[in-house]
Amino acid sequence: xxxxxxxxxxxxxxxxxxxxxxxxxxxxxxxxxxxxxxxxxxxxxxxxxxxxxxxxxxxxxxxxxxxxxxxxxxxxxxxxxxxxxxxxxxxxxxxxxxxxxxxxxxxxxxxxxxxxxxxxxxxxxxxxxxxxxxxxxxxxxxxxxxxxxxxxxxxxxxxxxxxx
Amino acid sequence: xxxxxxxxxxxxxxxxxxxxxxxxxxxxxxxxxxxxxxxxxxxxxxxxxxxxxxxxxxxxxxxxxxxxxxxxxxxxxxxxxxxxxxxxxxxxxxxxxxxxxxxxxxxxxxxxxxxxxxxxxxxxxxxxxxxxxxxxxxxxxxxxxxxxxxxxxxxxxxxxxxxxxxxxxxxxxxxxxxxxxxxxxxxxxxxxxxxxxxxxxxxxxxxxxxxxxxxxxxxxxxxxxxxxxxxxxxxxxxxxxxxxxxxxxxxxxxxxxxxxxxxxxxxxxxxxxxxxxxxxxxxxxxxxxxxxxxxxxxxxxxxxxxxxxxxxxxxxxxxxxxxxxxxxxxxxxxxxxxxxxxxxxxxxxxxxx
Numbered sequence: 001x002x003x004x005x006x007x008x009x010x011x012x013x014x015x016x017x018x019x020x021x022x023x024x025x026x027x028x029x030x031x032x033x034x035x036x037x038x039x040x041x042x043x044x045x046x047x048x049x050x051x052x053x054x055x056x057x058x059x060x061x062x063x064x065x066x067x068x069x070x071x072x073x074x075x076x077x078x079x080x081x082x083x084x085x086x087x088x089x090x091x092x093x094x095x096x097x098x099x100x101x102x103x104x105x106x107x108x109x110x111x112x113x114x115x116x117x118x119x120x121x122x123x124x125x126x127x128x129x130x131x132x133x134x135x136x137x138x139x140x141x142x143x144x145x146x147x148x149x150x151x152x153x154x155x156x157x158x159x160x161x162x163x164x
Numbered sequence: 165x166x167x168x169x170x171x172x173x174x175x176x177x178x179x180x181x182x183x184x185x186x187x188x189x190x191x192x193x194x195x196x197x198x199x200x201x202x203x204x205x206x207x208x209x210x211x212x213x214x215x216x217x218x219x220x221x222x223x224x225x226x227x228x229x230x231x232x233x234x235x236x237x238x239x240x241x242x243x244x245x246x247x248x249x250x251x252x253x254x255x256x257x258x259x260x261x262x263x264x265x266x267x268x269x270x271x272x273x274x275x276x277x278x279x280x281x282x283x284x285x286x287x288x289x290x291x292x293x294x295x296x297x298x299x300x301x302x303x304x305x306x307x308x309x310x311x312x313x314x315x316x317x318x319x320x321x322x323x324x325x326x327x328x329x330x331x332x333x334x335x336x337x338x339x340x341x342x343x344x345x346x347x348x349x350x351x352x353x354x355x356x357x358x359x360x361x362x363x364x365x366x367x368x369x370x371x372x373x374x375x376x377x378x379x380x381x382x383x384x385x386x387x388x389x390x391x392x393x394x395x396x397x398x399x400x401x402x403x404x405x406x407x408x409x410x411x412x413x414x415x416x417x418x419x420x421x422x423x424x425x426x427x428x429x430x431x432x433x434x435x436x437x438x439x440x441x442x443x444x445x446x447x448x449x450x451x452x453x454x455x456x457x458x459x460x461x462x463x464x465x466x467x468x469x470x471x472x473x474x475x476x477x478x479x480x481x482x483x484x485x486x487x488x489x490x491x492x493x494x495x496x497x498x499x500x501x502x503x504x505x506x507x508x509x510x511x512x513x514x515x516x517x
Binding site: 002003004007008011012014015081102103105107109110113114116117119131132134135136137139140142146149 | 358359360361362363364366367370371373374424426451476479480483485488490494496497501503504507512513
């Protein structure tokens with residue numbers, strides 16, 4: 001959900017190598033752990049967060065920010081959203097820029113959420129339902145991945161890990 | 165790059181603590197054995213040890229068990245105040261009806277275990293946890309422990325912490341301001357814990373700000389009072405643990421916290437013990453306070469924000485290499501379950517999802 005892949009792979013490898021392996025005396029199990037470290041190291045230099053998921057999140061967040069700024073107004077939170085939108089959307093396969101864009105857009109979205117929660121502004125109030133839908137859609141997408149991960153964790157890999 | 169703190173080798177713990185225990189126990193020598201690092205929890209390092217030493221008076225060999233709580237170099241609710249926590253433990257221990265392990269000593273000298281620590285008696289028993297299929301032996305044990313759980317909470321909330329000389333976080337706040345003070349504390353914590361913004365938590369913060377509600381009371385709150393933080397033996401609670409989130413706050417905070425879905429496994433009961441209504445009635449009988457629906461909902465959402473933010477901080481500590489426990493990286497994903505609960509509570513998602 002938030003850690004970088006570099007750190008996750010590095011942490012997994014170092015824990016297996018430095019914490020787990022010294023406690024393993026069975027030669028066959030040791031070889032399995034060493035092979036797992038090797039595989040993780042190979043993955044570390046070959047995989048990245050799925051661009052399709054990132055691109056979808058970036059597009060949905062940009063759409064909401066555009067909807068907010070289209071309502072006009074000069075609240076600082078809306079100006080911040082305009083600034084975020086001024087940066088062109090990254091290409092659908094530009095992983096590093098997608099990760100960075102998601103982070104920037106979510107910062108801008110936090111401001112828009114604060115603005116939309118204020119009482120007494122009909123424009124702000126009218127954004128609450130689109131915001132709710134965005135949050136629901138994004139969380140459902142994450143929960144679908146979580147369900148897939150849970151199946152992998154328990155060894156139920158008959159169903160694809162990405163399906164809900 | 166910051167160093168990655170590692171768990172202490174057991175041989176070092178045993179060697180370092182032998183002379184220390186001898187001093188504390190007034191013995192000529194002491195031998196530390198059977199060192200175990202406990203895997204529960206993500207914050208304080210807990211070791212249990214056996215200590216053999218000659219009785220200072222009779223010279224006969226004695227054997228006792230102790231638990232060591234070592235301050236982590238980094239953790240989920242850092243920075244830590246070990247003196248404040250020790251004082252809180254000591255103050256609570258003086259009150260009847262609140263089972264607490266007896267303290268031995270506090271040690272601030274880092275040359276012994278690398279970080280400050282304190283020792284207390286090792287309790288014998290079992291710590292039931294939320295993800296167990298059957299946290300209790302049977303329904304009778306569950307109900308009896310549940311009733312005692314509420315009675316102990318009421319006693320904690322009844323402690324005159326000012327008279328006990330405790331300087332608690334939140335202690336300067338007017339009782340009516342406790343909800344806002346707690347929201348500001350945890351909003352600030354979230355801002356420092358996250359690696360990226362989490363829109364559901366921003367929605368929770370906005371909702372909490374618009375729906376402040378409290379009981380109007382200020383009490384000593386445990387801060388993490390729930391299934392998983394007490395030990396039972398023979399159907400009775402024998403020790404309440406993990407006081408690191410202890411503070412002065414609205415007692416409804418602890419009531420709502422112990423009833424969070426995250427702490428009840430598959431059970432519909434609060435902390436897998438009592439039905440919520442029964443818990444509230446019993447708590448009212450003991451304290452005169454029954455948090456109303458709005459107050460309970462406020463503290464439920466605040467508790468979910470607090471729990472999620474603590475999880476996120478684990479991920480951040482791991483990312484920044486201030487901690488190396490890979491469970492911390494997994495906490496970021498576990499936070500999704502809490503986000504689902506918040507989304508249901510705030511009608512962002514239907515409850516069935």
